[in-house]
Amino acid sequence: MKRKINFVNIKWLSFPYLLWMAGFIIIPLIMIFFYGLSSEKGNLTIENIKLILDPVNRKALVLSLLLSVISTIICLILAYPLALILNRTKLKSNSFILLIIILPMWMNFLLRTIAWQNILERTGVLNGMLKLLHLPTLNIINTPGAIILGMVYNFLPFMILPIYNVLIKIDQDVVNAARDLGANSLQTFGKIILPLSMPGVLSGITMVFVPSLTTFVISTILGGSKIVLIGNVIEQQFLKLGNWHTGSGLSLVLMIFILFSMAVLSKYDKGSEGDNLW
């Protein structure tokens, strides 16, 4: 009897949270639908969404998709071996490794991205070094390459951490069993480690892909004014042009892509049971 009363009490604790999430997550999202699906006169319309087919917007979306896919792949290629190595260093002072990866995030990310400007500029650090070595200088700044670099730089930790967190949880006995049964390193990796680490990989992919797809800061700082991503378009619609209906319509398109990528990924993600990999 006592326990039952108690249970009711505890559930009430979620009340402030529910109220908060309804007020600041659910209703605001509905607002985006409301603005995105109506015209300025208040009629129901899909004109705002159709604007994505406008050549400028379409080009921005395609470029965003392209750059974020490339960045996500590069992050995965860089992060997986690193996570494997970190896992193998039997240091196991888990928090120290995480510290080193997370620490850069404590310096403001805008500043770190601006520092890349310094490195990549025509007269920047990188070209200075290349000149010293009598190598031809590179012209990276204000190209899509610079944006990819900025995305990889900013979001690489989001790929490393989930993969690492899954790898350290893999039972060493399973790996040893595979070896005892005659599997070589490559087979152990392909048949045991890779499949078991998939939840981390998938979580990493979402954590890199979504912010890359939607960024407008990295492209502003490293891409100059000529390269426009879909994030820049939306930002301008809201804050420069004050055109909330168009901005919301384009945001809805963006959300469709985010939801689609998550749906695809969660289809392959079995058994992680909503455990946070972070």
Next chain:
Amino acid sequence: MVKRLFSRFYVGLILLFLYAPIFILIILSFNKSKSRSKWGGFTLDWYHSLFQDSDIMSALYTTLILALLSAVIATIIGTAAALAINSMKKTPRTILLGITNIPMLNADIVTGISLMLIFVALNYTLGFTSVLLAHITFNIPYVILSVMPKLRQLNSHTFEAAQDLGATPAYAFYKVILPDIFPGVLSGFFLAFTMSLDDFVITYFTKGPQINTLSTKIYSEVRKGIKPEIYALSTLMFVTVLILLIFVNRRNTEKNAPLIK
């Protein structure tokens, strides 16, 4: 041996990649020349003038107050919610955790815009409190996700035992549950604090013209050139955090309980 050497080399390269911009920023904070691209000799001037610059100081103050308040409030709401969610049956629990995931997985720009729309629709003036509300909103999920694993490890019988022995639920919670989940609560708080400190996009959309955090201040200066005092300030902040984290980490390794999961 070769393999090990290669591993070290690879880790070194990645760390160089991650830390190169930070070295650049630290060097720039000692650069006498105001221009980013040339070295004008060593100086500590920016560290002096930093404290006279009321613009930067007020942005720093706003940023820190915002991070502290939003982290505290999010920790309270989030911990309470985690306790409740943990005691729920599977279906409501899944739904609530699903909602929790929305702000974490959704794009910042969409979250920022949606919050701006609701504030404007309610005729709520954009300013400090609107940013605070926004920060609490995206911080709560981090707290919940930090506390939930600790709750799952919790032995529910101890709570019942405490009550059987005559403790009121509140007292039993304070004496039995809170000590066990405290590491999770603390790491949730620090995570929330960090996220608030580092946020730009959501602040940018919800802040209105009157206030600036460090992030939005920096962004407004991207085109005309960053004040060197900002480099000095961020170097100071970075070093402070570095020392703090090393200290916490050392204490934690002694206690064998990592702060960051």
